[in-house]
Amino acid sequence: xxxxxxxxxxxxxxxxxxxxxxxxxxxxxxxxxxxxxxxxxxxxxxxxxxxxxxxxxxxxxxxxxxxxxxxxxxxxxxxxxxxxxxxxxxxxxxxxxxxxxxxxxxxxxxxxxxxxxxxxxxxxxxxxxxxxxxxxxxxxxxxxxxxxxxxxxxxxxxxxxxxxxxxxxxxxxxxxxxxxxxxxxxxxxxxxxxxxxxxxxxxxxxxxxxxxxxxxxxxxxxxxxxxxxxxxxxxxxxxxxxxxxxxxxxxxxxxxxxxxxxxxxxxxxxxxxxxxxxxxxxxxxxxxxxxxxxxxxx
Amino acid sequence: xxxxxxxxxxxxxxxxxxxxxxxxxxxxxxxxxxxxxxxxxxxxxxxxxxxxxxxxxxxxxxxxxxxxxxxxxxxxxxxxxxxxxxxxxxxxxxxxxxxxxxxxxxxxxxxxxxxxxxxxxxxxxxxxxxxxxxxxxxxxxxxxxxxxxxxxxxxxxxxxxxxxxxxxxxxxxxxxxxxxxxxxxxxxxxxxxxxxxxxxxxxxxxxxxxxxxxxxxxxxxxxxxxxxx
Ligand SMILES: Nc1ncnc2c1ncn2[C@@H]1O[C@H](COP(=O)(O)OP(=O)(O)OP(=O)(O)O)[C@@H](O)[C@H]1O
Ligand SMILES: [Mg+2]
Numbered sequence: 001x002x003x004x005x006x007x008x009x010x011x012x013x014x015x016x017x018x019x020x021x022x023x024x025x026x027x028x029x030x031x032x033x034x035x036x037x038x039x040x041x042x043x044x045x046x047x048x049x050x051x052x053x054x055x056x057x058x059x060x061x062x063x064x065x066x067x068x069x070x071x072x073x074x075x076x077x078x079x080x081x082x083x084x085x086x087x088x089x090x091x092x093x094x095x096x097x098x099x100x101x102x103x104x105x106x107x108x109x110x111x112x113x114x115x116x117x118x119x120x121x122x123x124x125x126x127x128x129x130x131x132x133x134x135x136x137x138x139x140x141x142x143x144x145x146x147x148x149x150x151x152x153x154x155x156x157x158x159x160x161x162x163x164x165x166x167x168x169x170x171x172x173x174x175x176x177x178x179x180x181x182x183x184x185x186x187x188x189x190x191x192x193x194x195x196x197x198x199x200x201x202x203x204x205x206x207x208x209x210x211x212x213x214x215x216x217x218x219x220x221x222x223x224x225x226x227x228x229x230x231x232x233x234x235x236x237x238x239x240x241x242x243x244x245x246x247x248x249x250x251x252x253x254x255x256x257x258x259x260x261x262x263x264x265x266x267x268x269x270x271x272x273x274x275x276x277x278x279x280x281x282x283x284x285x286x287x288x289x290x291x292x293x294x295x296x297x298x
Numbered sequence: 299x300x301x302x303x304x305x306x307x308x309x310x311x312x313x314x315x316x317x318x319x320x321x322x323x324x325x326x327x328x329x330x331x332x333x334x335x336x337x338x339x340x341x342x343x344x345x346x347x348x349x350x351x352x353x354x355x356x357x358x359x360x361x362x363x364x365x366x367x368x369x370x371x372x373x374x375x376x377x378x379x380x381x382x383x384x385x386x387x388x389x390x391x392x393x394x395x396x397x398x399x400x401x402x403x404x405x406x407x408x409x410x411x412x413x414x415x416x417x418x419x420x421x422x423x424x425x426x427x428x429x430x431x432x433x434x435x436x437x438x439x440x441x442x443x444x445x446x447x448x449x450x451x452x453x454x455x456x457x458x459x460x461x462x463x464x465x466x467x468x469x470x471x472x473x474x475x476x477x478x479x480x481x482x483x484x485x486x487x488x489x490x491x492x493x494x495x496x497x498x499x500x501x502x503x504x505x506x507x508x509x510x511x512x513x514x515x516x517x518x519x520x521x522x523x524x525x526x527x
Contacts, residue, residue: 005406200389200400206347207452208376209404 031229226284380449
């Protein structure tokens with residue numbers, strides 16, 4: 001019995017899609033457009049986050065230990081630094097090690113033979129959890145007794161944080177607006193379908209059809225349209241992503257530095273697919289439900 | 299089958315359509331419901347199929363208490379009642395067969411059940427020749443017979459007709475009433491609202507007469523009014 005009915009619901013839903021082909025096409029098109037815009041911004045946000053994440057790993061705070069503090073005393077500051085909120089880790093470098101690293105950068109090592117390591121300071125390279133709070137973290141570290149000076153590239157950190165905030169803010173607003181637009185269009189398509197069939201609906205009610213029985217074909221119609229929209233959108237998004245990543249990598253100024261490289265599509269494909277299908281499905285079902293509600297009274 | 303006891307109906311706009319109506323229909327009975335325009339006939343019909351609730355009094359149809367029935371139970375009540383209206387209410391783009399089959403599909407019957415039942419009902423109303431025609435290609439009388447076939451197809455215990463012949467000429471009207479009698483003889487309870495006095499007198503069945511929301515006569519063999527109902 002159940003399978004007979006499901007077959008009936010799907011057949012009715014599909015035939016209704018073709019009865020008003022233009023509106024069906026329009027709603028699929030709108031869903032595709034909305035999903036691609038949503039998807040593009042989300043992918044942008046994901047990529048920006050990744051770049052910021054990489055940058056966070058390179059963006060260290062350098063904290064110099066004061067003069068006249070012994071290596072052992074300096075080393076002991078590590079636990080104080082790591083106790084500061086937002087500090088991920090702190091790595092100690094003694095002045096001698098720093099000197100070696102410094103000298104090793106030059107070809108002519110003899111030039112530095114007479115220079116004593118005491119011109120340099122013991123130091124900590126400090127990695128933070130979130131660059132957004134770097135300014136505050138830096139102040140905390142500076143206030144630790146024994147730390148003389150702190151260096152951090154706050155300007156770059158700030159820039160990245162601003163970009164991230166803008167991208168995620170715009171994404172959230174866009175997703176919300178586009179969801180509402182898709183729901184509206186879907187609801188209107190189904191409303192048209194119910195309007196075309198209002199006589200049939202009235203007769204069905206007269207002969208004793210349950211609301212669920214009347215509603216299901218329209219739910220399937222919305223569901224099929226939503227699903228079609230999300231599948232098309234996924235394929236289109238895939239193509240678009242490949243083209244855009246290629247362009248970024250092959251771009252002279254960015255690509256050659258190796259600094260900007262996008263996340264491979266295969267890494268984001270599954271979550272993107274699930275989200276697209278979920279949205280298409282949700283828009284279809286919710287849209288059709290709001291559309292048909294008023295015909296089911298009495 | 300049908301039980302009305304001291305039924306009052308006041309519409310939200312204040313119009314008092316029924317002012318204490320009581321009557322019973324036994325299973326297998328045939329009755330006419332007559333009365334002047336605005337007397338409350340359609341209000342009674344709408345109450346029997348659950349479109350309006352009584353303001354006061356008891357209305358019981360096929361075991362369903364219509365004063366208290368819940369919305370989700372209504373479909374199951376309506377499967378026990380076949381309803382016929384003056385304006386046929388057919389789907390023009392569906393064939394006669396599909397129009398009748400539609401009522402079975404709407405209550406979840408399988409294609410197999412539909413194939414077995416629809417031809418039988420179409421034969422009963424004398425339309426087996428026309429099963430592939432569409433309503434606009436049929437006469438009014440034929441269209442009403444399609445509506446009767448649809449009302450019958452789910453095998454309801456009760457058939458309610460609200461002025462089924464209001465749009466038909468006297469000859470077609472007689473045909474329809476003869477058909478409704480035949481259906482009654484096969485065991486279905488039938489309640490027919492009509493304005494056609496001559497026909498009612500001729501058929502000599504139970505006649506419930508209503509005026510101003512009250513029953514003024516309920517007896518077999520016609521109703522002695524001067525002129526039209
Ligand atoms: N939905 C409604 N809202 C308000 N008043 C209504 C409504 N339906 C009917 N009425 C009023 O109730 C009274 C009875 O109407 P009803 O339709 O039952 O009469 P009727 O006997 O069927 O008349 P007719 O022979 O013209 O069909 C009338 O006064 C009518 O104006
Ligand atoms: Mg009426």
